[in-house]
Each structure stands twice: as C-alpha cells, then as structure tokens.
Amino acid sequence: RKEVEQDPGPFNVPEGATVAFNCTYSNSASQSFFWYRQDCRKEPKLLMSVYSSGNEDGRFTAQLNRASQYISLLIRDSKLSDSATYLCVVNKGSNSGYALNFGKGTSLLVTP
Amino acid sequence: NAGVMQNPRHLVRRRGQEARLRCSPMKGHSHVYWYRQLPEEGLKFMVYLQKENIIDESGMPKERFSAEFPKEGPSILRIQQVVRGDSAAYFCASSPPTGNPPQHFGDGTRLSIL
Numbered sequence: 431r432k433e434v435e436q437d438p439g440p441f442n443v444p445e446g447a448t449v450a451f452n453c454t455y456s457n458s459a460s461q462s463f464f465w466y467r468q469d470c471r472k473e474p475k476l477l478m479s480v481y482s483s484g485n486e487d488g489r490f491t492a493q494l495n496r497a498s499q500y501i502s503l504l505i506r507d508s509k510l511s512d513s514a515t516y517l518c519v520v521n522k523g524s525n526s527g528y529a530l531n532f533g534k535g536t537s538l539l540v541t542p
Numbered sequence: 543n544a545g546v547m548q549n550p551r552h553l554v555r556r557r558g559q560e561a562r563l564r565c566s567p568m569k570g571h572s573h574v575y576w577y578r579q580l581p582e583e584g585l586k587f588m589v590y591l592q593k594e595n596i597i598d599e600s601g602m603p604k605e606r607f608s609a610e611f612p613k614e615g616p617s618i619l620r621i622q623q624v625v626r627g628d629s630a631a632y633f634c635a636s637s638p639p640t641g642n643p644p645q646h647f648g649d650g651t652r653l654s655i656l
Binding site: 434471472473474475476517522528529530531532533534535 | 573575577583584585586587590598631633635637645647648649650652
C-alpha cells in the first residue's frame with residue numbers, strides 16, 4: 431500500500447465550480463498534514479496545513495480525519511489560476527524530522 | 543531574504559559521468575531534505591541532513607548516490623556513473639532547527655542523461 435494515495439484525476443471543471451480532492455495515508459504515526467500545489471515543471475508550494483479541527487483559507491477548506499486516516503481539500507468558486515496539480519503531503523514520522531511523503535497528485539484544470 | 547537556492551537549474555550528463563547538485567538552504571535553516579521527482583511521478587523523499595550529519599537516508603538508492611551537508615557551504619547531492627533512469631527533477635527543501643516542517647522548496651535541478 432502506498433504511503434499517501436490520492437484521487438487519480440484529472441479534474442476538469444468550469445470556472446466557479448466547487449471541486450473536492452481526497453487523500454488517504456497509511457502511517458498512523460504521522461503528525462503533520464499539508465496540501466501543496468505544483469504548477470507544471472515548478473517546485474511544490476505550500477497551499478495550506480491541515481488541522482484536526484478542519485481549517486479554511488479563503489476559498490480553500492481542508493479536513494482531517496485521523497481515525498480513518500483521510501484528508502480532503504475543497505475549493506470553492508474555482509478560478510482559472512487554480513489550474514495545477516494538488517499534492518497531498520504527510521510527514522514521515524518521528525525519526526525523520528519533518529521529511530515528507532507526497533501523494534502522486536491530482537491534476538485540476540479550470541476552464542472558462 | 544533569499545529562499546532555498548539550487549544550482550544548476552538544468553544539468554545534462556552522458557551515461558557514466560558524475561552529477562553534482564547543490565542546495566543552499568534559507569538563512570537560519572540548518573536542516574536540508576532532498577526529493578526526487580521522476581517524470582509523471584510524485585516527489586519521493588531521498589535524504590534528510592543536518593550540518594555535518596546524515597539523519598535519514600532511507601530514500602537513497604543503495605549505490606551511486608551520496609549526499610553531504612558540510613559545516614560550510616551548500617548541501618551536495620552526488621550521483622556517480624549516471625544512467626538514463628536518473629533523469630528527473632531533484633528538489634531540495636530546508637527548515638529551521640525547530641518549529642514547522644519544511645515549507646520552502648528550491649526551484650529544483652532538472653537532470654537529463656543522454
């Protein structure tokens with residue numbers, strides 16, 4: 431089983447749509463959870479951290495369910511500039527500092 | 543306040559040559575992480591270093607790959623006797639000694655093997 435698994439995508443949505451991405455992770459010792467965004471051939475950029483209570487940043491809402499080891503990202507009112515690959519990221523665990531395990535990513539294309 | 547600096551941005555090598563990739567962490571950051579992204583794949587952790595110490599190299603291939611982070615100067619990822627399968631984007635990230643996990647990635651080095 432992969433350490434971080436995501437929806438395969440791609441997701442093609444019109445501007446203004448709401449889209450949700452899901453992710454599961456296998457290491458119950460993981461303590462830190464993130465969504466990163468990666469544009470084509472660029473470096474990953476932190477989109478937001480994910481907290482147990484759920485958290486929101488503008489149009490983006492992240493949820494974490496530790497019991498089922500499940501993470502989600504909701505994007506409301508999609509913009510053309512949201513087109514990118516979204517990476518679900520989980521830290522490796524206690525002996526590796528904050529080294530990260532990345533999902534393969536889900537591609538989002540927002541169309542006019 | 544410069545971010546994580548990687549060089550070169552692009553590197554072309556022939557099979558059997560050596561590749562050296564450099565990473566200078568953000569100012570004040572003493573932890574460095576290297577990740578590799580193969581074409582059409584996700585990022586994979588390779589190695590975690592602190593100054594003069596390798597903390598976790600569980601993601602490093604057993605042969606030909608090595609990494610260092612000397613007391614002075616950048617972190618170096620070294621690949622000896624490169625093969626076509628080493629073609630990938632290599633990303634470095636850095637973090638401070640305490641606090642939040644690494645959030646800052648360099649632009650990456652795109653390694654192409656002819």
